[in-house]
Amino acid sequence: MADAPQLRPQSLVLAFFGNHVLDEGDLCVYSGSIIDVLGRVGTGEQAVRSTLTRMVNRGLLRRQREGRKMFFGLTPQAARILEDGGQRIWRDGAVNENWDGTWTLLGFSLPESWQRQRHDLRSRLTWSGFGALYSGLWIAPGRADVRGVVSELGLDAHVKVFHAQADEATDIGEMIRESWDLESLAARYVAFDKRWSAGPDAGSRDPVATRLRLVGEWLRIIRTDPRLPVQHLPAEWPARQAQETFRRIAEETAASANGMARELLETAPLRSA
Incomplete structure (x- = not known):
């Protein structure tokens, strides 16, 4: 996708672990496997290695040596971040229809x-x-x-x-327009839907890379979305259509991406700290 946004390596690493590690129990992944997968979406080996080191230093990943190989697993802090992201993606969603005022x-x-x-x-x-x-x-x-x-x-x-x-005299719609940049947020949803509505690139044979970029791009948007009450947003708010597109492609690629990941990834049990 030529017009796709450039995703930060850390965002891609987190999306990778969220896609293929979080729900698999206490596993760690060989660094070479991570380098291989992120290389499929254009992230170079040195960028991946330096990102993994920074994430260890920040308490987001744990190193574990197995023979001559280095493996990486999630820390409890990173698991909480990914679980929060999963809540936003799969359960809360991008459209807030249940606001209680x-x-x-x-x-x-x-x-x-x-x-x-x-x-x-x-x-x-x-x-x-x-x-x-x-x-x-x-x-x-x-x-x-x-x-x-x-x-x-x-x-x-x-x-x-x-x-x-808010008191009845308060114009909530106006307050929202003054306090948040709705135009930029809407534009991000529209751009996402335009990129993905026709499905992945024609001829794509790499569901792991497709799903990694899909989830990485979606998280990039919804993490900046305050989930404002939809009844006070402009008519035909584009988050709904973009979310439908995201979930459709996520469902279409889930089985093939997970199957391919099981073949690609070298993993090991994560030992107790």
């Missing part, structure tokens, strides 16, 4: 000199589905739990969180 409001006030902390908090809030209502007041649909994010950044004393409902 509740909003999570997060207010913060940081010293002017804390520019790095302010940047880190805003980045994590965006990742967690929040939009900026005002500079120091952020909002997310539903009852978002951000206690872990705030504590991890050491900002408990500077942040206040509330759960509330």
